[in-house]
Amino acid sequence: MVFATPESFPVFRINRLILIDSYKPGTLQEVRLDGPTNLNGVNGAGKTTLLRLIPLFFGESPSRLVPKSRVNESFVQHYLPHDSSYLIFEYRRSKQTCLAVMYAATNEGGLCYRFVDKAFALDDFLVTDGEGGEMPISCRDLARHLGKKGVYCSPQLDRPPRLSHRHSKSAPCQRVGDAPVDCPL
Numbered sequence: 001m002v003f004a005t006p007e008s009f010p011v012f013r014i015n016r017l018i019l020i021d022s023y024k025p026g027t028l029q030e031v032r033l034d035g036p037t038n039l040n041g042v043n044g045a046g047k048t049t050l051l052r053l054i055p056l057f058f059g060e061s062p063s064r065l066v067p068k069s070r071v072n073e074s075f076v077q078h079y080l081p082h083d084s085s086y087l088i089f090e091y092r093r094s095k096q097t098c099l100a101v102m103y104a105a106t107n108e109g110g111l112c113y114r115f116v117d118k119a120f121a122l123d124d125f126l127v128t129d130g131e132g133g134e135m136p137i138s139c140r141d142l143a144r145h146l147g148k149k150g151v152y153c154s155p156q157l158d159r160p161p162r163l164s165h166r167h168s169k170s171a172p173c174q175r176v177g178d179a180p181v182d183c184p185l
Helices: 047-051 075-079 139-148
Strands: 012-020 028-032 086-093 096-104 111-116 126-128 134-136 174-176 179-182
Touching: 096 139, 111 139
Parallel strands: none
Antiparallel strands: 012 028, 012 086, 086 096, 096 111, 126 134, 174 179
16 A cells, blocks of 8 residues: 655645736735734725635635625626736745635636746736836736746636646646646656
8 A cells, every 4th residue: 555645745835926917906915925924904894705716726616605695796897807817826846935826707798817936026927008007917918918028828718627636646737728736746
């Protein structure tokens, strides 16, 4: 009989959650999750709203995070109301810091997913507007924008990838599109 040890599993650790132009339009919100975290604020400030997002990284269905009976909007309408709205999980996989980027599908009201092979940098998600200011980039232009900067961005996925925690030293990385989701250490 073989027992799994913690060393035999790939490590997926969320470093931080970043919301751009989300349920508080025109703002960037960041919650660091790589150490002790204290969320405080007055009633209605958004503490519970942020905490509800964490299970999304691990594959929870968005419809279970914001039940329609409690909110008049769908998950996408609430968290991703604009084509420049993003939910970004910065995470570590083995020894690499990556991003899982989620945004609204442009035609179906669902979620789209991309993986980016680098840590979060705000300028990767901003463009200059016509007046010399900065604004969040449209999700339609994100892959092209990152590609111009030499940053790898996976093809768009229309369903959440399954982050597998199985380990096999002989197995190659399994991919969904170009996004590695089951990689041995």
